[in-house]
Amino acid sequence: MQIIPSRRAKARLLLLAASGAAAGFLNGLLGAGGGIILIYALSALNPDKSPNGVRDNFASTIACILPVTILSALLYARDGRMDLSAVSPLVLPAAVGGLAGAYLLGRINTALLKKLFALLVIYSGISMILR
């Protein structure tokens, strides 16, 4: 049994910790974006590139970013940057939509949808920069 972690195990640990810290920083700074770092880091480390592996990576990403989001939300609330009255009408659609999306994951072909979504995100980003 190897007691001293191998070089590969250390590199893996470093990648996980670095990507987690970077994702957390983005999450705190921008209120979003941490997931995109984590999905790539977890994909790089997961040898399973099948559709099931991809979905597992996505679920793991959410599991990792959820506690970070809780902390970021608490920090925002503490500093008066949280508007609970604005959020309350969105709670139910958010929960129902999230459940619906999780149910649809793997059931429908999302290839075209992902491309359209990526284009929408790029357009949104440029709009925000130019505004």
Next chain:
Amino acid sequence: MAFVVLISFLIAVLSGMGMGSGGLLVVFLTLFADVPQIRAQGINLLFFLFSSGASMLRHVNTRTLSLPVIAIVSTAGLLGAVPGSYAALLLPEKLVRTLFGAMLAISGTVSLFRGKESKFHEKNAK
């Protein structure tokens, strides 16, 4: 309000499907509802909690999750979130909005090309 609710629902569905909400709610709130950037980010954080928290109820039962990986990544993430949150407090709001836009543009571009790369790997694996 009905329109905002509908948009929120659709963004949550996309998020649950693995598209990532991509901060689209922040874009919608700042560009169409005139909500200040930092306040919109705060709303987005809570929104994500509910949408992805709900989707995790299903993922926990249907997906394979590695608890050690989640523990390491989320612990490091918690440490990163504190300086990130303070940076948002200290930086000018216009700069934060520009950074947010840059984040979206980069992540969208990477997602677009990553899709092509995945297809390449799938074709070669067969």
